[in-house]
Amino acid sequence: xxxxxxxxxxxxxxxxxxxxxxxxxxxxxxxxxxxxxxxxxxxxxxxxxxxxxxxxxxxxxxxxxxxxxxxxxxxxxxxxxxxxxxxxxxxxxxxxxxxxxxxxxxxxxxxxxxxxxxxxxxxxxxxxxxxxxxxxxxxxxxxxxxxxxxxxxxxxxxxxxxxxxxxxxxxxxxxxxxxxxxxxxxxxxxxxxxxxxxxxxxxxxxxxxxxxxxxxxxxxxxxxxxxxxxxxxxxxxxxxxxxxxxxxxxxxxxxxxxxxxxxxxxxxxxxxxxxxxxxxxxxxxxxxxxxxxxxxxxxxxxxxxxxxxxxxxxxxxxxxxxxxxxx
Amino acid sequence: xxxxxxxxxxxxxxxxxxxxxxxxxxxxxxxxxxxxxxxxxxxxxxxxxxxxxxxxxxxxxxxxxxxxxxxxxxxxxxxxxxxxxxxxxxxxxxxxxxxxxxxxxxxxxxxxxxxxxxxxxxxxxxxxxxxxxxxxxxxxxxxxxxxxxxxxxxxxxxxxxxxxx
Amino acid sequence: xxxxxxxxxxxxxxxxxxxxxxxxxxxxxxxxxxxxxxxxxxxxxxxxxxxxxxxxxxxxxxxxxxxxxxxxxxxxxxxxxxxxxxxxxxxxxxxxxxxxxxxxxxxxxxxxxxxxxxxxxxxxxxxxxxxxxxxxxxxxxxxxxxxxxxxxxxxxxxxxxxxxxxxxxxxxxxxxxxxxxxxxxxxxxxxxxxxxxxxxxxxxxxxxxxxxxxxxxxxxxxxxxxxxxxxxxxxxxxxxxxxxxxxxxxxxxxxxxxxxxxxxxxxxxxxxxxxxxxxxxxxxxxxxxxxxxxxxxxxxxxxxxxxxxxxxxxxxxxxxxxxxxxxxxxxxxxxxxxxxxxxxxxxxxxxxxxxxxxxxxxxxxxxxxxxxxxxxxxxxxxxxxxxxxxxxxxxxxxxxxxxxxxxxxxxxxxxxxxxxxxxxxxxxxxxxxxxxxxxxxxxxxxxxxxxxxxxxxxxxxxxxxxxxxxxxxxxxxxxxxxxxxxxxxxxxxxxxxxxxxxxxx
Numbered sequence: 001x002x003x004x005x006x007x008x009x010x011x012x013x014x015x016x017x018x019x020x021x022x023x024x025x026x027x028x029x030x031x032x033x034x035x036x037x038x039x040x041x042x043x044x045x046x047x048x049x050x051x052x053x054x055x056x057x058x059x060x061x062x063x064x065x066x067x068x069x070x071x072x073x074x075x076x077x078x079x080x081x082x083x084x085x086x087x088x089x090x091x092x093x094x095x096x097x098x099x100x101x102x103x104x105x106x107x108x109x110x111x112x113x114x115x116x117x118x119x120x121x122x123x124x125x126x127x128x129x130x131x132x133x134x135x136x137x138x139x140x141x142x143x144x145x146x147x148x149x150x151x152x153x154x155x156x157x158x159x160x161x162x163x164x165x166x167x168x169x170x171x172x173x174x175x176x177x178x179x180x181x182x183x184x185x186x187x188x189x190x191x192x193x194x195x196x197x198x199x200x201x202x203x204x205x206x207x208x209x210x211x212x213x214x215x216x217x218x219x220x221x222x223x224x225x226x227x228x229x230x231x232x233x234x235x236x237x238x239x240x241x242x243x244x245x246x247x248x249x250x251x252x253x254x255x256x257x258x259x260x261x262x263x264x265x266x267x268x269x270x271x272x273x274x275x276x277x278x279x280x281x282x283x284x285x286x287x288x289x290x291x292x293x294x295x296x297x298x299x300x301x302x303x304x305x306x307x308x309x310x311x312x313x314x315x316x317x318x319x320x321x322x323x324x325x326x327x
Numbered sequence: 328x329x330x331x332x333x334x335x336x337x338x339x340x341x342x343x344x345x346x347x348x349x350x351x352x353x354x355x356x357x358x359x360x361x362x363x364x365x366x367x368x369x370x371x372x373x374x375x376x377x378x379x380x381x382x383x384x385x386x387x388x389x390x391x392x393x394x395x396x397x398x399x400x401x402x403x404x405x406x407x408x409x410x411x412x413x414x415x416x417x418x419x420x421x422x423x424x425x426x427x428x429x430x431x432x433x434x435x436x437x438x439x440x441x442x443x444x445x446x447x448x449x450x451x452x453x454x455x456x457x458x459x460x461x462x463x464x465x466x467x468x469x470x471x472x473x474x475x476x477x478x479x480x481x482x483x484x485x486x487x488x489x490x491x492x
Numbered sequence: 493x494x495x496x497x498x499x500x501x502x503x504x505x506x507x508x509x510x511x512x513x514x515x516x517x518x519x520x521x522x523x524x525x526x527x528x529x530x531x532x533x534x535x536x537x538x539x540x541x542x543x544x545x546x547x548x549x550x551x552x553x554x555x556x557x558x559x560x561x562x563x564x565x566x567x568x569x570x571x572x573x574x575x576x577x578x579x580x581x582x583x584x585x586x587x588x589x590x591x592x593x594x595x596x597x598x599x600x601x602x603x604x605x606x607x608x609x610x611x612x613x614x615x616x617x618x619x620x621x622x623x624x625x626x627x628x629x630x631x632x633x634x635x636x637x638x639x640x641x642x643x644x645x646x647x648x649x650x651x652x653x654x655x656x657x658x659x660x661x662x663x664x665x666x667x668x669x670x671x672x673x674x675x676x677x678x679x680x681x682x683x684x685x686x687x688x689x690x691x692x693x694x695x696x697x698x699x700x701x702x703x704x705x706x707x708x709x710x711x712x713x714x715x716x717x718x719x720x721x722x723x724x725x726x727x728x729x730x731x732x733x734x735x736x737x738x739x740x741x742x743x744x745x746x747x748x749x750x751x752x753x754x755x756x757x758x759x760x761x762x763x764x765x766x767x768x769x770x771x772x773x774x775x776x777x778x779x780x781x782x783x784x785x786x787x788x789x790x791x792x793x794x795x796x797x798x799x800x801x802x803x804x805x806x807x808x809x810x811x812x813x814x815x816x817x818x819x820x821x822x823x824x825x826x827x828x829x830x831x832x833x834x835x836x837x838x839x840x841x842x843x844x845x846x847x848x849x850x851x852x853x854x855x856x857x858x859x860x861x862x863x864x865x866x867x868x869x870x871x872x873x874x875x876x877x878x879x880x881x882x883x884x885x886x887x888x889x890x891x892x893x894x895x896x897x898x899x900x901x902x903x904x905x906x907x908x909x910x911x912x913x914x915x916x917x918x919x920x921x922x923x924x925x926x927x928x929x930x931x932x933x934x935x936x937x938x939x940x941x942x943x944x945x946x947x948x949x950x951x952x953x954x955x956x957x958x959x960x961x962x963x964x965x966x967x968x969x970x971x972x973x974x975x976x977x978x979x980x981x982x983x984x985x986x987x988x989x990x991x992x993x994x995x996x997x
Contacts, residue, residue: 328925331924331925332925335921335922335925339663346670346685349685349687350684350685352684352685353677353680353682353684354680357955358955359955360954360955361950361951361954361955362946362947362949362950362951362953362955363946363947363950364680365677365679365680365682365684366684368669368673368943368946368947369670369673369684369685372666372669372670372673373666373670375662375666376663376666376667376670379659379660379662379663379666380659380663382658382659382662383659383660383663386657386659392657392660392926393926394924394925394926401924401925402924405717405720406717409713409716409717410713410717410917413712413713413716413888414713414917416892417709417892417896417913417916418913420892420893420896421896421906421909421910421913424896424900424906424909425906429896429897429900433893433897436889436892436893437889437890437893440885440888440889440892441885441886441889444885445883445885445886445889446885447883447885447886455886455890459890459893463893463897466528467897467901471525471531471535471539471901472539473535473539473901473904475897475900475901476900476906
């Protein structure tokens with residue numbers, strides 16, 4: 001009871017102080033949030049994007065970087081369509097930011113009805129680029145990419161690749177392998193990367209293209225083996241795993257982990273969030289996480305980030321068209 | 328009751344047909360080599376709803392289910408009044424959340440219900456109606472960080488945020 | 493014996509004063525969060541995750557696990573006192589808990605729930621301690637066909653749940669299953685059943701929206717109508733003596749507790765299944781083996797004990813694949829997993845070897861948190877009973893407010909609040925005509941698991957449904973499920989035949 005009475009007194013105090021402050025002439029200080037910030041996550045609870053968003057929120061909170069809390073809201077509906085629409089229609093764009101992944105590019109392309117132009121979003125910062133590896137189970141006996149190709153070719157469409165979602169990153173990569181190496185791998189979509197990792201460890205599927213953070217546990221126990229990396233250079237964490245480039249294909253693919261502001265965000269607010277996430281990026285915790293999970297992609301912000309979006313959008317348009325997912 | 332039973336079954340059958348129609352936006356068939364298409368599950372289950380409605384109608388004709396034998400009124404005058412006062416009150420409450428925000432709407436709804444439907448005294452009414460939004464605010468907005476919409480009352484809350492965060 | 497030694501070390505770690513304090517706070521917080529309709533352990537854990545940076549990882553995990561435990565106990569409280577399941581795991585608790593409360597025996601129901609939860613949690617802890625690594629490999633063997641077979645079994649145990657009106661029960665199940673498919677079709681990546689192109693439907697229909705609508709708004713309207721607005725919820729008088737008497741009486745539910753404890757654990761360790769199917773199946777099985785199945789749904793102690801024992805047991809079970817495989821068995825464990833990653837721990841098969849102190853400290857804390865949760869829960873029962881003694885014209889609007897706020901909090905979308913109102917009024921109107929509503933809630937919980945598993949399995953087998961019967965684990969489960977589904981039909985035919993014979997003879 002004592003607590004609630006104290007809180008009520010506090011409330012009364014706050015109201016009177018607030019009234020006084022409101023009466024004072026405004027100062028020309030930098031823009032500051034005046035209320036809790038909506039922190040939309042373009043994916044469901046517990047997934048890779050969600051983990052990263054909550055880590056950012058935790059860093060902001062534990063190092064007291066912002067005067068108002070970030071309030072995470074998961075909007076995973078329609079492969080991110082729901083989140084894009086919520087951000088576009090935000091009634092206070094200065095207090096609405098969003099964590100995005102590659103569905104930021106693919107979903108507006110696949111669902112043009114939504115009327116989303118990603119270039120209208122405010123470029124706060126790209127915090128990392130997640131990497132993709134090709135994994136198989138150790139009992140398959142496969143050690144190299146060449147052995148994988150031979151085995152997968154022999155099995156035809158009995159060879160099953162598990163992945164997250166439909167017409168998204170994992171399927172794009174599978175499709176790439178099918179088209180460029182003459183394979184007919186069957187793709188089975190699952191809800192999240194963790195489930196895919198488990199399916200592989202339980203030998204229910206033959207291969208996966210998990211992010212390292214999703215498969216690391218089973219890798220360390222020796223159940224699953226990485227045989228190929230879809231990055232431009234070898235990953236420090238997996239120095240023995242060759243890249244696709246070394247196999248003669250000029251192709252690399254990453255997953256953007258970027259924070260964007262709602263369309264219509266004011267320049268002052270954008271500056272504030274750019275500074276805020278720059279602080280997050282340079283924090284020791286974030287840097288350690290990047291290293292542990294073998295993330296690529298340096299910080300990008302402002303116009304370079306927009307240029308990156310433009311490039312990625314065109315690239316995904318091409319990939320999706322080749323796949324037949326869009327016309 | 329007897330008439331309500333068949334009307335409801337009819338309405339539910341219409342709902343089932345609509346759901347079936349809506350499901351056909353995706354493939355409702357069994358794709359060879361892949362299994363059921365995207366609309367398979369909702370379409371055939373909605374078809375199941377429709378069949379259930381037909382079965383209910385047969386029971387109605389045969390007078391097998393209790394409501395199809397009852398002469399009681401489906402909604403008597405008390406039921407109708409209650410539905411309008413209480414159900415209407417809740418509907419207005421939710422509508423007000425858009426304008427006054429949750430906290431303002433809770434205050435108004437509680438005063439309406441406790442004072443005008445419950446006929447409790449004004450002091451009791453006000454005590455409960457004011458305490459509830461305050462406690463809810465402390466629990467949701469402050470402790471749980473679930474920010475409830477404030478509608479047009481938003482500016483009133485800005486100093487509170489400054490105080491608590 | 494080695495395990496006992498490790499466990500003792502773990503208990504010592506858990507008994508560190510800081511950890512004890514965190515456990516007490518966690519359990520109490522969890523209890524209230526769980527008791528609030530619309531909020532469950534997943535909200536509590538997600539919201540408090542950032543706060544855990546202030547303490548070492550082991551303590552942080554112990555704190556979050558305590559919230560998880562507390563919330564599991566708490567879910568039963570709103571199921572019993574308000575009739576609204578606080579979380580999907582507590583749906584089955586309403587079936588008998590609510591009738592008991594209406595009979596004025598809310599105290600008995602609450603005590604039974606607490607005791608059963610404790611037993612369930614304890615059994616699960618022992619199983620967890622003794623068999624964690626071998627069970628982890630069992631969990632890995634469960635692929636898509638196995639999970640689908642399990643869902644089929646969950647439905648089968650529930651065939652008898654509806655009323656006597658078969659077409660209306662079927663209607664309710666089908667309706668729930670169709671509603672479960674709204675949103676995104678994960679197999680094709682296409683939006684599905686987006687009524688009127690309203691974006692709110694894109695995230696699907698959350699179980700809580702339907703459950704709060706039916707049990708919060710619908711139930712209230714129905715109660716006001718059927719009692720003409722004059723109702724005192726319970727006459728329960730508070731005294732230590734009564735609570736002790738209730739403790740003794742709750743032993744009558746031992747069968748349910750036992751079934752729930754074991755069944756819950758085994759369903760809980762399977763990824764994707766989790767505590768909700770576990771508690772529903774425990775209820776169904778307890779009813780099936782009971783000598784008086786007719787008493788279920790009217791306030792049978794066993795009907796409260798079984799789901800509560802099961803959901804606690806299952807939540808401990810769900811920790812197992814998370815710790816040993818790095819695979820979350822429920823949304824809450826998914827967040828816990830995220831937390832572990834943030835603290836720099838790598839969950840997975842090696843965790844037991846590389847982080848011995850962390851793992852055993854956590855397991856030790858399960859035992860202690862469980863005990864604390866029981867004590868805190870029993871201590872708060874008088875408060876919950878007192879709430880029920882408020883005049884109905886005060887309690888009813890409070891429940892409406894809780895429903896609306898809870899409906900919003902679940903998904904933070906006004907769209908869902910309106911949907912909840914529609915479901916509520918609809919449920920009230922249908923219920924007047926004897927449509928059972930519980931099967932719809934069950935269906936919307938199980939549907940989203942069952943459908944993708946069915947289709948993933950068929951994609952594997954290139955469309956051949958024999959996959960469910962051929963595999964060593966899914967085969968027997970499927971057969972049992974089909975027999976259970978057909979059983980009532982056989983009974984019906986047998987009764988008919990008997991009836992004919994009797995008429996002829």
